[in-house]
Amino acid sequence: MVVGSIVMPKYADPNTIYTPKDIQTDMLSEYGVNLTYMQAWRAKEKALKFLRGHPADSYSRLPSYLYILKKSYPRSVVKLYKTEDDCFLYVFVALSTSIEGWEHYRPVIIVDGTFLKSAYRGIMLIANTMDAADRNESILKATSTVYTGMPHYACMWHIWINVRSKFKKGHLKLSELYSATARSYTLDEFNERMSKIEEIDTRVKAYLYDSSYHRWSRVHATVNRTWTMTSNIVESLNAVTKDARELPVRTSTDYIHTVIDGVKRFIVWLQNKRYSCGQF
Numbered sequence: 187m188v189v190g191s192i193v194m195p196k197y198a199d200p201n202t203i204y205t206p207k208d209i210q211t212d213m214l215s216e217y218g219v220n221l222t223y224m225q226a227w228r229a230k231e232k233a234l235k236f237l238r239g240h241p242a243d244s245y246s247r248l249p250s251y252l253y254i255l256k257k258s259y260p261r262s263v264v265k266l267y268k269t270e271d272d273c274f275l276y277v278f279v280a281l282s283t284s285i286e287g288w289e290h291y292r293p294v295i296i297v298d299g300t301f302l303k304s305a306y307r308g309i310m311l312i313a314n315t316m317d318a319a320d321r322n323e324s325i326l327k328a329t330s331t332v333y334t335g336m337p338h339y340a341c342m343w344h345i346w347i348n349v350r351s352k353f354k355k356g357h358l359k360l361s362e363l364y365s366a367t368a369r370s371y372t373l374d375e376f377n378e379r380m381s382k383i384e385e386i387d388t389r390v391k392a393y394l395y396d397s398s399y400h401r402w403s404r405v406h407a408t409v410n411r412t413w414t415m416t417s418n419i420v421e422s423l424n425a426v427t428k429d430a431r432e433l434p435v436r437t438s439t440d441y442i443h444t445v446i447d448g449v450k451r452f453i454v455w456l457q458n459k460r461y462s463c464g465q466f
Contacts, residue, residue, distance in 0.1 A: 189209070189213060189219075189221070189225070189226075189229035189232075190228075190229045190230075190231075190232025190233040190235075190236060191232075191233070191236065192213075192229075193209055193212075193229055193230065193233045194233040194236050194237055196233070197230075197233055197234055197237055198237065204230070205230075206223055206226035206227040206229075206230055207223070207226070209221065209226040209229055209230060210222075210223065210226045213226070241304055241306055242306075245274045245306075248266060248274070248277065249266060252264050252266055252277065252279075255279070259281050259282045259283065260282060261282040261285065261286075262279070262280060262281045262282040262285070263278065263279070263280040263285070264277075264278070264279050264280075265277065265278045265279075295313055295314070296313065296314050297311060297312070297313050298311070298312055299311045299312075300312070340397070340401040340402045341402075342364075342365070342368040342369075342402050345364075345368075345394070345397060345401075345402045346361070346364055346365070348393075348397075349364065349390055349393060349394070352389075352393065353387055353389055353390050353393070355386070355387045356386040356387055359386050360383065360386055360387070360390060363379060363382055363383055363386075364383065364390075364394075366379055367379040367380060367383065367403070368402055368403055368404065369404055370403065370404060370405050371404065371405060372405060373405055375405070376399075376403060376405050376406070380394070
């Protein structure tokens with residue numbers, strides 16, 4: 187318990203990597219206390235519990251947080267869904283500022299999922315505009331159910347990653363050729379480039395055909411994708427929220443609700459009206 191309270195400040199920033207071995211070393215050098223690895227591991231777990239609370243308790247704090255979120259951002263869409271036995275199922279948040287800005291965006295929504303790594307796991311889905319969605323079957327199923335009749339497209343980069351992992355032949359030649367094929371503006375250009383792909387590896391052409399041309403090829407798209415061919419913007423957001431995925435669900439919402447000042451990240455706690463910079 188005492189060691190946990192001593193090392194707790196080390197875990198204030200989720201970016202920090204501070205292992206039980208580090209705890210052993212520091213406790214010996216600074217306090218002359220020789221801990222076993224298991225004692226150090228337990229101290230780390232205690233520190234994380236002090237700092238972030240129990241993962242299960244985190245879910246019970248969600249309703250009050252969502253209430254304050256909706257009060258702070260009127261006209262937002264905030265929904266908490268539970269199972270029949272009153273267990274957490276999922277939460278949906280669309281802030282009013284994003285909703286109001288939709289009229290200024292390109293009419294393409296990008297959806298991508300990333301795994302949460304806290305005690306109860308889960309998936310965080312992020313929707314954004316500017317680019318296009320990953321070819322993920324679960325996302326395709328969800329969008330086809332919720333948005334019936336809406337076309338679903340694939341990120342050309344993810345298609346290429348799949349090609350590269352499945353087929354080992356001619357990567358250097360295929361990389362630029364595939365990109366040019368996906369971005370083709372005319373059928374003649376597309377067909378000519380697909381013929382060249384077939385010359386390099388017939389399996390790749392078959393795979394691209396099975397992936398459905400309209401999902402990754404600009405010229406075959408049933409809507410105007412303009413230059414929206416990849417899901418780069420969502421990948422960038424996933425990178426920014428990487429550390430939040432390690433946290434309990436309620437704590438992660440605080441971490442995601444941040445302000446960037448230069449290279450520094452400050453957290454805004456809506457519930458207790460505090461800001462981690464200490465200025466207010």
